[in-house]
Amino acid sequence: MTGAASEPLLQVRNLSKLFPxxxxxxxxxxxxxxxxxxxxLDVGRGEVVGLVGESGSGKTTLGRSILRLIEPTSxxxxxxxxxxxxxxxxxxxxxxxxxxxxFQDPFGSLNPRxxxxxxxxxxxDTHRLARNRAERxxxxxxLLEKTGLGAAHLSRYPHEFSGGQRQRxxxxxxxxxxxxxxxxxxxxxxxxxxxxxxxxxxxxxLQRELDLAMLMVAHDLGVVEYIADRVIVMYLGxxxxxxxxxxxxxxxxxxxxxxxxxxxxxPDPKARRSRTLLKGEIPSPIHPPSGCVFRTRCPIAxxxxxxxxxxxxxxxxxHLKACIRR
Ligand SMILES: Nc1ncnc2c1ncn2[C@@H]1O[C@H](COP(=O)(O)OP(=O)(O)OP(=O)(O)O)[C@@H](O)[C@H]1O
Ligand SMILES: [Mg+2]
Numbered sequence: 001m002t003g004a005a006s007e008p009l010l011q012v013r014n015l016s017k018l019f020p021x022x023x024x025x026x027x028x029x030x031x032x033x034x035x036x037x038x039x040x041l042d043v044g045r046g047e048v049v050g051l052v053g054e055s056g057s058g059k060t061t062l063g064r065s066i067l068r069l070i071e072p073t074s075x076x077x078x079x080x081x082x083x084x085x086x087x088x089x090x091x092x093x094x095x096x097x098x099x100x101x102x103f104q105d106p107f108g109s110l111n112p113r114x115x116x117x118x119x120x121x122x123x124x125d126t127h128r129l130a131r132n133r134a135e136r137x138x139x140x141x142x143l144l145e146k147t148g149l150g151a152a153h154l155s156r157y158p159h160e161f162s163g164g165q166r167q168r169x170x171x172x173x174x175x176x177x178x179x180x181x182x183x184x185x186x187x188x189x190x191x192x193x194x195x196x197x198x199x200x201x202x203x204x205x206l207q208r209e210l211d212l213a214m215l216m217v218a219h220d221l222g223v224v225e226y227i228a229d230r231v232i233v234m235y236l237g238x239x240x241x242x243x244x245x246x247x248x249x250x251x252x253x254x255x256x257x258x259x260x261x262x263x264x265x266x267p268d269p270k271a272r273r274s275r276t277l278l279k280g281e282i283p284s285p286i287h288p289p290s291g292c293v294f295r296t297r298c299p300i301a302x303x304x305x306x307x308x309x310x311x312x313x314x315x316x317x318x319h320l321k322a323c324i325r326r
Contacts, residue, residue, distance in 0.1 A: 007081055008042035009213045010066065010181060015039045015075030017061050021286070033285045035061040037237045039075070040312070043181065046211040048204075050224030050245070052260065053234035056282060059217045062234070063183045066215070067099050068092060079181070097127045100174035102203075104186040106166035110158040116144065116169050117154040123176040143172040148202060164195035168202065175206065181213045189219065200227060221257075222264040225249060230318070233257045236293040237285055239312055243319040253321045256294050292323070300325050 019033040036058040043049050051059050065072040068084065076085045084095050103109035110119055120140045121130075130136035141151045147168040158166055167187060174182055184203060188196040204227045207214050218224050224231060224245075231248045233241045233256065241254040252258045259278045280297050283289055292310050295301040302325070310322040 004081065005045070009045045009047075009080055010041075010043040010215075011076075011078040012039060012041045012062075012066055013076045013078070015062065015065055015077065016073050017058075017065050017070065018073045031286050034237050034288055035285060036065065036072075039234075039239050041232055041239065041242065043213050043215055045180070045213055047230065048207060048214045048216060048228050050221075050228030050231040051215055051217045051234065052219070052221050052224060052231060054260075054282060055219065056236075056285065057234040058237040058285075059234055060185055063101075063185055063215060063217055067101060067183055069101070097177045098179050099181045099183070100177065100179040102167070102170050102174050102182060102184040102187045105190050106163060106170045107158065107190075109170055110166060112158050115155050115157055116140075116149070116161075116172075119158075119169060120144070120173050120176050123173050127177050129177060139176070140172075143176055144169075146175070146206065147172045162195070163191045164199055167191060167199050171199075171203065171206070175210070179212065181215075182207075183215050183217070185217045186219065187216070188223070196223075203227070220264065221249070221260050225264075233260065236282060236288050238293050239322060240294065241319075241321045242312070247316070247319050251319075253315055253319065254323050255298050255300055255325070 015036060016038055017036040019035055020030050021033055023029045023031045039062055041049070051063065053059055061070065064070045066077050068077070072085070076083055078084070079095055079099065084092060087095070117137070117140055120143055121136055124130050124136055124139060130139055140154065144150055144153055149165060149168055158169070161169065187203060188199050191199060200223070206212070216224050216227060221231070228245045231243060231245050232239055233254065235256050241248065241252065241257045248257065249261065252261055278297050283293070283296055289296050289306070291306040291308050292298070292301070295305040298305070304324065308324055310324045312320045312322045314320050
């Protein structure tokens with residue numbers, strides 16, 4: 001069964017993920033890390049959505065919950081019109097093929113004892129995508145070439161590749177099975193700055209060529225600026241702002257997004273706005289602030305912000321913010 005073409009490929013509704021953790025050594029109570037709370041988002045067919053926020057804001061947890069690599073505590077994920085939240089492992093299989101992940105650490109995510117041929121080949125084997133050995137090899141060589149490597153790399157092991165080349169293999173593995181959606185979880189943050197742009201450009205070119213939908217996770221708004229159609233900003237487990245990329249960079253409406261943007265280095269010093277650097281530390285996700293989770297670091301918070309959880313509301317077509325102040 002497939003959804004209507006007009007419907008977003010991915011629809012996430014009210015997704016929360018709480019991790020039970022041990023409380024302090026003096027108490028027996030269990031506490032919970034509120035890693036993601038009440039997140040709703042869409043990713044359209046062929047659309048690139050950036051997911052941005054500081055470390056610990058819940059980006060990886062949200063991404064992995066969407067793929068059911070971890071089980072969400074509550075909420076629903078619909079993929080191509082089908083709710084995948086309650087599917088059994090067997091029912092989930094075809095969706096596992098269609099939703100792939102590119103990991104942050106290209107070393108840790110590739111088996112060091114396997115050649116590039118085997119790493120990519122196993123993805124093909126899992127979903128029985130090659131009819132015979134010759135076809136399998138052809139597919140693997142084709143994938144290596146698509147990602148800027150080649151047949152000469154077939155029999156090499158991960159340690160024989162540079163970081164950038166390893167990430168190309170990670171990308172080839174994800175694309176081997178013909179996904180329609182790719183979660184790219186900080187795909188370049190572990191790489192040398194000198195190769196980050198190359199790998200990002202490769203991802204963007206492949207995304208366009210294959211018309212992939214993509215959720216691209218990053219710490220920093222700068223990384224997704226040239227690749228994302230829309231951007232989602234998270235803070236301490238909650239979505240703060242969602243907007244088309246151009247609107248988000250030119251007219252950020254949430255004070256958290258404004259602070260994040262001011263941290264992005266700009267080539268033109270005149271484009272630099274007055275600095276409202278974030279004050280203080282990120283609070284603990286075990287005891288997030290009441291009301292708006294950002295209020296303890298917000299330059300414009302009032303007492304009302306401690307009482308109301310700001311709903312994510314549209315301020316302009318497609319531009320949403322969770323802030324009661326403006
Ligand atoms: N398995 C787990 N058990 C307990 N807490 C967890 C677990 N996984 C993540 N967390 C916590 O959930 C919160 C969100 O973590 P997450 O890794 O999703 O953030 P992130 O935005 O991806 O951060 P980073 O930018 O550092 O990758 C953090 O406070 C983290 O410590
Ligand atoms: Mg992460």
